[in-house]
Amino acid sequence: NAGVMQNPRHLVRRRGQEARLRCSPMKGHSHVYWYRQLPEEGLKFMVYLQKENIIDESGMPKERFSAEFPKEGPSILRIQQVVRGDSAAYFCASSLDRGRAYEQYFGPGTRLTVT
Amino acid sequence: TQLLEQSPQFLSIQEGENLTVYCNSSSVFSSLQWYRQEPGEGPVLLVTVVTGGEVKKLKRLTFQFGDARKDSSLHITAAQPGDTGLYLCAGSYQGAQKLVFGQGTRLTINP
Numbered sequence: 184n185a186g187v188m189q190n191p192r193h194l195v196r197r198r199g200q201e202a203r204l205r206c207s208p209m210k211g212h213s214h215v216y217w218y219r220q221l222p223e224e225g226l227k228f229m230v231y232l233q234k235e236n237i238i239d240e241s242g243m244p245k246e247r248f249s250a251e252f253p254k255e256g257p258s259i260l261r262i263q264q265v266v267r268g269d270s271a272a273y274f275c276a277s278s279l280d281r282g283r284a285y286e287q288y289f290g291p292g293t294r295l296t297v298t
Numbered sequence: 299t300q301l302l303e304q305s306p307q308f309l310s311i312q313e314g315e316n317l318t319v320y321c322n323s324s325s326v327f328s329s330l331q332w333y334r335q336e337p338g339e340g341p342v343l344l345v346t347v348v349t350g351g352e353v354k355k356l357k358r359l360t361f362q363f364g365d366a367r368k369d370s371s372l373h374i375t376a377a378q379p380g381d382t383g384l385y386l387c388a389g390s391y392q393g394a395q396k397l398v399f400g401q402g403t404r405l406t407i408n409p
Contacts, residue, residue, distance in 0.1 A: 214395070225386070225399045226341070226386070226388075239395065278395075286331070289341045
């Protein structure tokens with residue numbers, strides 16, 4: 184499968200627990216983006232990463248949210264002490280290189296439900 | 299804050315009819331993408347336009363980028379039930395890699 188992979192597809196957490204969402208970019212892609220889609224809303228940018236670097240985190244909430252893209256392994260979006268308002272679909276996208284960063288290919292998403 | 303306005307938000311038409319969906323902004327895009335999203339899935343990239351006035355065709359779908367690169371349209375000819383879905387436009391602005399999305403047009407084609 185050469186597409187963007189995300190897991191898990193569905194994640195249920197109780198309030199106060201931690202959520203870890205994983206994203207493996209498309210083969211050959213070194214740029215990763217995370218977006219959030221709240222119910223009945225459009226996709227909103229959260230963070231843009233390259234290997235071992237956070238390039239733009241202007242869309243990330245200031246608290247409880249963090250992201251990384253290590254040299255080896257998938258990108259991780261971590262949400263600590265989840266609250267009901269964190270329930271949403273979280274999408275990862277990847278692009279080939281900076282010059283064509285606008286051509287972003289999306290994964291199937293992780294649907295987070297906080298109970 | 300850069301905003302993308304899509305219209306209409308909802309559109310329900312009969313099979314065989316033609317339709318146009320619009321995407322507008324007060325800002326200039328460096329590129330604009332159209333995506334289609336099915337329920338429970340991620341957006342699938344349909345097309346990218348980067349040059350003002352550019353027209354791209356994908357079977358029965360025609361995408362146009364405005365001359366000033368502030369607006370775009372998606373025209374579907376002879377719509378089919380398989381065209382049903384959520385259509386999203388997304389723009390990128392000079393110097394930024396993030397995409398700004400419109401709120402989407404939910405299209406229903408009735409047999």
